[in-house]
Amino acid sequence: MEDRNLDIGYVFEKTFAVIAERFVELVVLSLVLVGIPNLILSWISAQMVDQAISSGNGFAVFSPGYLIMSFLIGLLPLLLQAAVIHTTVEAMTKRVSDFGSSLSVALGSFLPLIVLSIILSVSYFIGLMLLVVPGLILMTLWVVAVPCLVIERAGIIGSLGRSFELTEGQRWRIFALMVLAFIAMMIAGAIVGALSFGAATGAQSYGAVAGFSMWSGLLNAILAMAGGVVGAVGVSVLYVHLRDLKEGTSIDTIGEVFR
Numbered sequence: 001m002e003d004r005n006l007d008i009g010y011v012f013e014k015t016f017a018v019i020a021e022r023f024v025e026l027v028v029l030s031l032v033l034v035g036i037p038n039l040i041l042s043w044i045s046a047q048m049v050d051q052a053i054s055s056g057n058g059f060a061v062f063s064p065g066y067l068i069m070s071f072l073i074g075l076l077p078l079l080l081q082a083a084v085i086h087t088t089v090e091a092m093t094k095r096v097s098d099f100g101s102s103l104s105v106a107l108g109s110f111l112p113l114i115v116l117s118i119i120l121s122v123s124y125f126i127g128l129m130l131l132v133v134p135g136l137i138l139m140t141l142w143v144v145a146v147p148c149l150v151i152e153r154a155g156i157i158g159s160l161g162r163s164f165e166l167t168e169g170q171r172w173r174i175f176a177l178m179v180l181a182f183i184a185m186m187i188a189g190a191i192v193g194a195l196s197f198g199a200a201t202g203a204q205s206y207g208a209v210a211g212f213s214m215w216s217g218l219l220n221a222i223l224a225m226a227g228g229v230v231g232a233v234g235v236s237v238l239y240v241h242l243r244d245l246k247e248g249t250s251i252d253t254i255g256e257v258f259r
Helices: 008-021 023-054 064-092 099-129 133-141 145-152 156-167 171-206 209-247 251-258
Strands: none
Touching: 008 023, 008 064, 008 171, 008 209, 023 064, 023 099, 023 209, 064 099, 064 145, 064 209, 064 251, 099 133, 099 145, 099 156, 133 156, 133 171, 145 156, 145 209, 145 251, 156 209, 171 209, 209 251
16 A cells, blocks of 8 residues: 555644534534533532632632532543544544434443543653653654544553554654644633633622633633534544555444444
8 A cells, every 4th residue: 555644734624624514513512511511610619719708718618529520520521522533433424423322422432531541641741741752752652542442442552552553654744733733722722811811800800709700611611612622523533544544444434333
């Protein structure tokens, strides 16, 4: 098979084409799995802060229940990632998908996905602490580990090995793609930060602590929703593209796993 290089432009173009095609479905998934839970958490946090200030404590006392809820809500982006991977593959195969089918696939991968995410997070953290470069290398090697787990059901360790295999020969281009995505994420984060700062200034003027917390929570929820969807679609498109480059596997063949 003739060697071909990763087409960064194709990955970006196809990512936003899938988002445009399944916009409503992706918004619903991200709203239910990330947006609404985070808004609820922000509202509870704002109420606790206001209550603490009103009572003269000067700080909020977060209960064990709140901390447990925060932890559980923190796991929901993993469900969103798996659900969006399913939606992306179905979109690329021109098949109909819905919230129920995507959520079902996500739930089926949820427990191993938690373990895989812990392994990835700890490995990246340690790698970044070791002069940064090892962490960046691991991110490049394991960039499609999650789609390997969800789509191929390769298992936790198998997904890491499978990602290592698929990225071989394309890692510099993948790294460039990751840098571009990181720059876009930083720009979006800076915009949200500026909006949050404006809200903070207004809140200080009027003493509206809860109002600021809710506004900040809304902006962060929107950013989390957008980042979760764009990131998951992009990684899914990259995975499909790498399968084609490495093995000549068509998207129709890949999509058969969900039949």
